[in-house]
Amino acid sequence: MASNKEDQLRMEVVKGAKTIYTKGLVEAGEGNVSLRNGKKEELFITPSFNQYDTLKKEEIVHLNFDGTPLSAGKLPSTEAKMHIAIYKSRSKAQAVIHTHSTFATMLSIVQKSIPIIMEEMYIFLGGPIDISEFGKAHTEEIGEVALNALGKKNAALLANHGVIVCGKSLDHAVKFAELVEKLAKIYWGALQIGEPKIVPEEHLERFQKLFETLFANYPRSMRRKNIKNP
Ligand SMILES: [Zn+2]
Numbered sequence: 535m536a537s538n539k540e541d542q543l544r545m546e547v548v549k550g551a552k553t554i555y556t557k558g559l560v561e562a563g564e565g566n567v568s569l570r571n572g573k574k575e576e577l578f579i580t581p582s583f584n585q586y587d588t589l590k591k592e593e594i595v596h597l598n599f600d601g602t603p604l605s606a607g608k609l610p611s612t613e614a615k616m617h618i619a620i621y622k623s624r625s626k627a628q629a630v631i632h633t634h635s636t637f638a639t640m641l642s643i644v645q646k647s648i649p650i651i652m653e654e655m656y657i658f659l660g661g662p663i664d665i666s667e668f669g670k671a672h673t674e675e676i677g678e679v680a681l682n683a684l685g686k687k688n689a690a691l692l693a694n695h696g697v698i699v700c701g702k703s704l705d706h707a708v709k710f711a712e713l714v715e716k717l718a719k720i721y722w723g724a725l726q727i728g729e730p731k732i733v734p735e736e737h738l739e740r741f742q743k744l745f746e747t748l749f750a751n752y753p754r755s756m757r758r759k760n761i762k763n764p
Contacts, residue, residue: 543569543578544591550631550704555586559635559711562586565696566611569704570621570628575599579617581608612672619677620684620700626751627700629707634696637718641665642691648714648721649732656738658713660687660745660752668693686752689714702751 551567554560568579581593596605599618603610611617617630641648648663650656655663666683669676669692680698683690689699689710697714701707724730 540571540578540596541591543571544594544596546704547578547580547594548589548591550629550708551580551584551586551589553708554631554633554711557712559633559715560586561634565631565633566613566617567632567704567707568611568614568617568630571596575621576604577614577617577621579610579614582610582612584611613676615672615674616677616680616698619674619681620698623681624700624751624753626702626753628702628751629704630698630700631707631711632692632696632698633711633715635711635715635718637722638663638691638697638714639695640722641718642696643694645693647691648717649730650738651721651724651730651732652717653733653737653741654713655717656733657741657744658710658749659689660750661685663687663689663691663714663717665691666693669695671695684752686750686756688749688751700751702749706749 547567547569562585563583566580568577570577576598578594578596581595593608595608595610597603597610597614599622613632620627620630642665645665647665650662664683666679669679680690680692688701692698699707699710699714701710721730
């Protein structure tokens with residue numbers, strides 16, 4: 535029987551999923567939201583062909599990191615392997631969100647990274663939003679290409695696919711998914727009217743501690759590497 539704690543995590547996934555749906559970052563049947571089950575090698579993830587408007591906690595799928603379902607009912611999101619790859623590599627990541635939000639996906643199709651165009655990007659995400667190599671959807675390969683593009687950061691664009699973000703909480707991940715779409719829209723707009731200028735590096739150093747303390751969730755093994763060359 536599900537514990538109260540597990541019930542709470544399911545409700546949290548439902549809330550996060552409905553928030554990104556209400557904000558227009560996903561349409562029915564696309565994107566996915568997951569939460570790690572505390573320190574266990576398990577996660578709660580939205581189901582395959584997720585209908586956000588009617589989503590209930592009973593539909594959230596409880597999975598082991600080896601892919602074994604721990605609950606009966608719906609099939610897990612087809613991108614569960616990508617979520618699991620991120621949790622396995624980042625012990626501090628508690629939540630992962632994947633969207634096909636429009637402006638970010640447009641940039642992913644021209645395979646364009648978003649450079650540091652605003653300071654908040656550095657504070658919340660830890661640097662530019664890099665574009666990944668192309669990875670086949672629904673496979674472990676896409677987990678690997680996502681991790682490579684994430685480096686030490688909290689968000690990346692998946693080539694010809696969309697967005698991946700991870701956070702120390704679901705609230706963080708929701709915030710990052712919204713921020714990526716906002717920045718993609720701003721960058722796209724700026725490209726229409728001129729040449730976007732990048733925030734000078736010397737203005738960013740003072741925010742590094744803020745990012746590291748509040749939002750970073752990259753693995754300890756990366757700590758000594760330079761943030762720009764993870
Ligand atoms: Zn997708």
